[in-house]
Amino acid sequence: MTAEPLRTVPAVLERFGSTFSEFTAAFNRGQYVLWLGSGISRDRVPNVYELLERVLEHLRSNIVDADPDCEYRTALQEVLRLAGLTSEELESIDHSIAVEDWPLQDRILSTLVTNYSRVLDVLVGDDNPDDYLVWTGLDVPNTYGSPDLEPDVEHYCIAVLMLEGLVESAVTANWDGLLEEALDRLTPAFDSLVRVAVKPDDFRIAGPRIEVIKFHGCAVRARDGEAEYRKLLIARESQISGWTEQPENMVMRKRLEVLYTNRLTLMVGLSAQDANLHTVFARAIQDLARPWPASPPAVVLSEERLESYHKMLLRRTYDPHYRQNANAIGQSALLGAYGKPTLLALVLSSLTEKLSFLVEHGVGTVWDSAAVKQLQTDLLSLRDSVASHADPDNPTLDSSAIVKFQREFLARLIDVANLALTIFRTGRIPTAGGGRYEPLSDRPVNQAIHNPDFPSEQFGRLGVALAVIGRGLASGHWSAVPGDSKAPNGGVVRLVTDRRDARVFFVKDATTLMKLELDDSFDDSDGNVLIVVADEEPPVFTRSPKSRFGRDGKISVGRFNVASSVADAASADDLYEAFKLAGGF
Structure with missing residues (x-):
């Protein structure tokens, strides 16, 4: 029954694409609630x-x-x-x-x-x-309430997934405020986006689309408001055993039951040992029993092996089907990886799937399904290339060195994603090292495309451009160096060959490009710059038209227009060649 333990991000991504593909698809539709425990904070607070x-x-x-x-x-x-x-x-x-x-x-x-x-x-x-x-x-x-505590990889990954609209609710037994701190750092709109529910009155706060439920209390609030919040810290057996029957916990209990009844569950770092949780789950299943077979799985555990309390949880969830199907149910639930690789893989997988969906949504009206499939495969190649840098190459490193490496990887990933999306949308360079995160969409992409203000076609063309870059990486034609907000003139990404070191910027249209130019983000005569524009551009009429890179030997900024290139190309191969020509590769 036990899945082979997965210790690296590429290994988890491979499982997402195989035995857990149904889970991955449902997660990207926003169907899973996160249930979080002390495991996600194990490297920040004592175990x-x-x-x-x-x-x-x-x-x-x-x-x-x-x-x-x-x-x-x-x-x-x-x-x-x-x-x-x-x-x-x-x-x-x-x-x-x-x-x-x-x-x-x-x-x-x-x-x-x-x-x-x-x-x-x-x-x-x-x-x-x-x-x-x-x-x-x-x-x-x-x-647990110290203001000096720093969020870890897990907290930032969860925050990204919530800002991307893929996780609406996170239920946590943790007292620390690390998830809230990660959300606060990544978005300036924390107060309007996030509801933190610790006591019954908190559920009356309407409006925020992100919900963090702390059913065992909050040390940060207890530190600042001891009289009101100290009594809400749940840890003692006498509290846990009677928690579900206490009148003051009824609102919280009912909310947890509804989430477990109506939504799918991904548990990360939560042992689910506590009796009050098992009572909540049992009551939830009484209201609406889970069927078996279950597709996608009702419960997924980010664990390397099943413990007795996990099996009890699955028994409660799938009763009366569990006894005859225990092995299959266990296999459907056990992901085989702990929180860090699981959540890093979910961030990479979810962003890639959003772009892949948008590529099909936009290019699918122009090209046949085989050509679209090739672009999506190239996007996966880019994702896998990024994922290959998520874990250190040296297997002899101790755990603290590995964690440090993963923290630096995620910080770089968030920085370059924010750099790319901010420039693409606005033509402006984000504040250097600002630590903010600009989501691709604030809801699952199959919902976002119905928002008239969401630039789905432009993002689809961004996905096309990234797919082309992924193809070049997979074929070894170039290597890629991610950009850095601290060096904004270095581009969003550098594509490096034996002959070229091109700094690439992505913009959605000519207006955005003009803003980027006015900010002096690049020199128009710099032949080592490549501008990728998503939309068709109006013709430029000047007395002395500037030449394009590669046409007459004069040095100038390279330009690749995705919309016109897709319209002119007959296949993904043609598009790739057009990109190489425009970039001087």
């Missing part, structure tokens, strides 16, 4: 193992040796009993040395990881609040 060590050390370091009834000693002993230690083992622990130096440390913490909610429910004396080990032992305000 459960580390947090439990912190709790133990907090209790140990506060023991008063002279007090035989010390409340911290009593609480520590209760926690250690949850680890299944014998009386002799309990007696052998030396409270005078740090937890990290205990001989039994690893065994204790490994056992407590699966009992973390019971650990956090341990009371410390009569005067401390019930959530003492959560709020003070874990130091929630400075651990």
Whole structure:
């Protein structure tokens, strides 16, 4: 049943195109809700193992040796009993040395990881609040609510997918504010686009098209508004077990049930161990049972293997079909990859599929299906070329070096995508290193094309131009160097051969090109610049017409007009040759 683990972005993309093609197609139509857990923040905040060590050390370091009834000693002993230690083992622990130096440390913490909610429910004396080990032992305000925390690859990928309109709702058990921070950094319109729901009143906020639901509370809000939000932090067993029955949670519970009932589920970094989640899922399925076979799959798990709690989730979801189809259901759900490669692959796949759809939508009225298919194949070649740079070549790097590499890759990807789309739409160079993201469309592309203001034909022609570049990469005719907003005169991409190093800009029409020229983004006499224009251009009448690159030997900016070239070409091969001629390749 277990799929082969996937550790690289190209490997995940290959699975998206094969056994998970139905999932990919449905995801690109905006049909999946993201259910997120601590796994997406594991490289930014301490994991459960580390947090439990912190709790133990907090209790140990506060023991008063002279007090035989010390409340911290009593609480520590209760926690250690949850680890299944014998009386002799309990007696052998030396409270005078740090937890990290205990001989039994690893065994204790490994056992407590699966009992973390019971650990956090341990009371410390009569005067401390019930959530003492959560709020003070874990130091929630400075651990999860710290303003110094930086979003990671997963948070930025999810933010991109939400801004692209492919994910409307993200449900998270995480206390940190890293997803919200990523969204805020990528768009100046955070307040009007995003609704963060932590308490029932938040669901009354109408208007935003992006929804982040934090059903276990929010450390950022608790840090800034302790009186109102501290009590909403859910972690203790007594809270989790009774969560679904508490009147104050009814609105939240019903919203989660509706999402699980009516929408498809992609779980990333969420173990789904907590009892309140299983109750929500069970009630949701009672309202509308899931059929089997299911196409696309009702649940997809971004995991490398199925654990017992995943199987329980699938049993609840597909009951009464699960028992006879357990193996097939498991195969349909288990993607085989963790969050980083999964989400990076989804970003690349989704952007490519949008452009591929627009190419067919626009060029399909001019060319036959075989020619359109060739362009779409060339777009996939470009995607795969980009994906080949998402993982380090050195397999011996440690995990921190790999994560650093992936962060730099995604930052570069977001930067060049924003550079390309901003120039294409407006003819303006975006603020250098601004960190914003300009989506291709703010909804699934099959919906976006019905918006009269959406330039679907122009974006389709951009897709054609990128497909041509992808063909040149696949054939080895040129290499490509992505642009950089910090060096805007370097173009959106550089195409490099033995004889040429061309800086390429993409614009939608002549008006946009004029704005780009007025901003002095390139020198009109620079033969190492290639301008790709999507729309037909009006004829230019001047006393001394400027020559085009390659026509009379004079040096000037190269120009490739996609609309006229598509109209003149009989095939993708002809178009490719026309592009090479216009660019001097």
